[in-house]
Amino acid sequence: xxxxxxxxxxxxxxxxxxVTLRCDPISGHDNLYWYRRVMGKEIKFxxxxxxxxxxxxxxxxxxxxxxxxxxxxxxxxxxxxxxxEDSGVYFCASSHPGTSTDTQYFGPGTRLTxx
Amino acid sequence: xxxxxxxxxxVTLSEEAFLTINCTYTATGYPSLFWYVQYPGEGLxxxxxxxxxxxxxxxxxxxxTYRKETTSFHLEKGSVQVSDSAVYFCALKRALGGTSYGKxxxxxxxxLTVHP
Numbered sequence: 001x002x003x004x005x006x007x008x009x010x011x012x013x014x015x016x017x018x019v020t021l022r023c024d025p026i027s028g029h030d031n032l033y034w035y036r037r038v039m040g041k042e043i044k045f046x047x048x049x050x051x052x053x054x055x056x057x058x059x060x061x062x063x064x065x066x067x068x069x070x071x072x073x074x075x076x077x078x079x080x081x082x083x084x085e086d087s088g089v090y091f092c093a094s095s096h097p098g099t100s101t102d103t104q105y106f107g108p109g110t111r112l113t114x115x
Numbered sequence: 116x117x118x119x120x121x122x123x124x125x126v127t128l129s130e131e132a133f134l135t136i137n138c139t140y141t142a143t144g145y146p147s148l149f150w151y152v153q154y155p156g157e158g159l160x161x162x163x164x165x166x167x168x169x170x171x172x173x174x175x176x177x178x179x180t181y182r183k184e185t186t187s188f189h190l191e192k193g194s195v196q197v198s199d200s201a202v203y204f205c206a207l208k209r210a211l212g213g214t215s216y217g218k219x220x221x222x223x224x225x226x227l228t229v230h231p
Contacts, residue, residue: 031217043204043221056218091159104219106159
């Protein structure tokens with residue numbers, strides 16, 4: 001079974017540009033999460049999809065970030081326009097619906113550098 | 116709000132040494148607790164978990180016990196190997212019923228380096 005995949009693995013852009021990150025969850029996983037780790041700090045939650053619906057987007061930092069999950073399969077996270085402080089590693093995770101202890105499986109992350 | 120505090124690293128040990136990485140948490144109710152590990156060049160992997168007080172999670176020689184009285188979930192291993200070199204993250208997830216129950220709250224991560 002394929003794991004969670006993310007694309008690209010690295011992205012280097014200039015301030016003011018737009019970047020779109022993609023996450024493909026494990027097949028059949030309705031729950032999809034985005035997290036971000038900035039500058040070696042803790043990994044912080046951004047948002048949670050259940051199928052195509054946003055269950056919790058309390059961690060989205062501002063309206064420059066837009067997440068979508070059309071059709072309830074893969075998800076994209078767009079940053080427009082990017083700022084220096086957006087640099088970091090963006091992780092995606094997915095889990096099978098069930099109890100509150102369902103395990104989240106993480107992708108390898110996308111390292112975003114904004115110059 | 117919920118928070119997780121890990122001992123600051125980096126931690127450097129010799130092979131076969133004993134490892135402890137401290138983790139304490141603040142949360143309402145009875146969260147589930149996790150340790151994730153990130154090996155160089157890879158994504159996060161679940162190492163072990165515990166879902167209620169006094170539960171012990173274990174995997175690959177690592178152990179952690181859910182201590183509600185001290186709100187702790189310290190990670191231990193009796194004899195580390197070079198291959199254990201990685202970043203270790205402690206995390207919690209709020210119990211089912213809260214509006215944010217799905218998300219994980221992480222600590223800062225602890226870099227472990229094991230020398231031969």
